[in-house]
Amino acid sequence: MITETNMLRTFGFISVLMLGISLGNAYTDLRRGMTKKSVAAVKTPDVLSSSEYRGFWISFKNGEIEVGREYESMPFLHWKDKDPIHIHYFSFATWTDVIGKWLHSCEGDGEMQGDQPLSPLEYFNAEHKLQNDLMKGYSSQIRPLSNHNESLTVEMGLVVFYMDLRENESVFNVNGFLQIHWKDKRLAWNESHYEGLNILHIPSELIWKPQISLANSIDHTMNYMNAATHVTIMPGGVVLMIVPASFHALCEIDLRNYPWDTQKCSLIFYSYFNGGDRIDINLLYDTNPEYSLTTYKLIKNNQWHAVIDKAERVLTPDEMNYKEYPEIYFTFELKRKSPLFISTLFLPAIVTMIVCLLSLWMPPNCPEKMYMIISNMVVLFMYLAYLNYILPTNLEHQPTVVSFYGGTLLLVTISLLFTVITIRMTRLPKPTGMPYCLKKVIIGPIGTLLGLNWTGILISPTHKPLETLNGIATSFEHSQSSRHNEISSHQPDLEQFVVDSSSTGANMEWMVFALFIDRILFICYSFLFGILLSICF
Incomplete structure (x- = not known):
């Protein structure tokens, strides 16, 4: 609640900002005046969480009200008051059975001091403090290397839960998740400074991620690395990212031996915008490539049986810019079940x-x-x-x-x-x-x-x-x-x-x-x- 006086019974409230209203935290709404008329509303599904801490910032300046997520500079709600007033009072409250903690730092003119560090007493816990310290000055657009001429090693593996082949469409479907490892020195910390904390889970959109694509995908607009997921960070700066996805790849079908045929299909991953001189993609277990492809949790298919599966790294030269692009091949040989x-x-x-x-x-x-x-x-x-x-x-x-x-x-x-x-x-x-x-x-x-x-x-x-x-x-x-x-x-x-x-x-x-x-x-x-x-x- 935002007002210019504390005498609400006399003058009424000026503005009310409501986070996570409606079913499923569907909206964020800004209401004005005693009539509670909505002046700005945006869809924010699951903006609040019952299982983890969520932080937000609110800015008031020259009649403009902005609301955004913690560690994000872009607001998700913005509204400009045509008749601005001087804000003097802020009131915070939560819904029934909702726990909230309000950390605020305001100047006399009502402007937020967003760059001021929080005092030790204002941190929710050691994890909150660590995340806040790691994100200070962090840019998710820059590769985590002090020398821009160096190449960053990214290791990846694949865990497969289900696979299928649609021969009429020449499409190979795989359900599973990618395991991606890399090292970001900017995310390293000393455990003793944070109560012995030796692991940190944060949303993946907060940090830099390698842009890895499926080369033979049927839909090249699909960006698996932008999936809404969390990453796990170790004290040394090692980042582990798990990307659950359904991969749909093109596969060359040979039905000469139908219905006793065997098809060979691959998932080919590479970094389109970065050659090997910038991002060196490698297998998760380079010395034992077979461990980089896991199928022990594979659900049986009624039509196909995987007789051979292997993972390998291939260097593909690019004649246009004289670079080599490392590619990871996860190859499967599928044999048709044909007793019928x-x-x-x-x-x-x-x-x-x-x-x-x-x-x-x-x-x-x-x-x-x-x-x-x-x-x-x-x-x-x-x-x-x-x-x-x-x-x-x-x-x-x-x-x-x-x-x-x-x-x-x-x-x-x-x-x-x-x-x-x-x-x-x-x-x-x-x-x-x-x-x-x-x-x-x-x-x-x-x-x-x-x-x-x-x-x-x-x-x-x-x-x-x-x-x-x-x-x-x-x-x-x-x-x-x-x-x-x-x-x-x-x-x-x-x-x-x-x-x-x-x-x-x-x-x-x-x-x-x-x-x-x-x-x-x-x-x-x-x-x-x-x-x-x-x-x-």
Whole structure:
């Protein structure tokens, strides 16, 4: 409360300054007159604290009222009275259940003596006195070195709690905190002068901090070093800063071996504005780099498993200004957990291959053969659409599983084409049989190798085709008994060619040729499917 008289009942109060009003210490408000009208209000969330001492300064000069935090020169509230009065009285009070201590030093004209040191009796405790002494004349904009030509060594480590990889966006996410050490000689003290105090915690914004950035961040406006946190200071001036943050870095994704792939991602930290001649960034444990990266508190990820993690320091030359920029690499190798993909991708791939090969063993003139191949094509189309949905489209290399399903679809399409040709070949009447050269191949060693040696009884050894199947059977009945026995032994094989009684001997020969094509395709497809499996899985 600020007044020009102590007779409040007669003249009323002039101004009231209220810190931390509303829910959550949300506002600081300056009210004027008996009407309590607000003349200046600013948002100051959590300006007061129930766990630590908070200091503020108030300045009155020529009608101007300014309020700021202790050790900060810039006020967070400012108001100028258009009709200034002479301030003679100040009254301090706290809210219910709030403890406050008022330290003030005023001259007769009401001006604050901000530069006057506090007496020993006015310090709250030894920590308050130490902080006040360390901050006298301290500049947070100057590197803590007496010789500006020297380089300041900054050591850093990383503690990881959780990591994840979004391959569709090529973003590597890490939740954890940075451990940063450096030495500031201006913050050293003698413990015996401060009741044996050997550690000090102060807000990080009060002191100089190295500007360290994430080089491969997706958002370069993010400044992790300006996070609202505290630093720990030792008597020798060693400063420890813990920076909790979520790091989002770009990562080059290689899905060629999907879903059994391993990705390599890194967090790259460096000081953009300072080369190694000004700030020398090093690992927290230079002799044992693996200790600079801690993952023992890592929460397991359902999709990725870190198989390798390492920390290393790399010097990157800058050709523009002939400097070397030290960079800290925290590298992770993430292996995808893929037991589910065995059932969803690998087994269906095996089934589609088996169905395709089985279709080649069906009779050439069987219409169900085409239905089986078309159903297989639909399944392959659906899986390719599924892979297109779950995988990023801007990949440099195509995943081998996509190549497998695409290659299988191509082979099944070729199989469908040959099926249409063979069905047409066996359904339409043929005036003549196969050429003699084809007959010779089928009834020769190649036909025997393909298991078609029994078809010789359906093929005329001359250029003329055989008669109808019934005629063949009749002629066989009047032939030698040994020939009759040969027909009887191959009766199950012959039944697949019996379509009707009007089937001519020429049609029978072309049906044998269609079967010959299917056997050739079966051998070729078995070989090609084996190659696809070995490459893709």
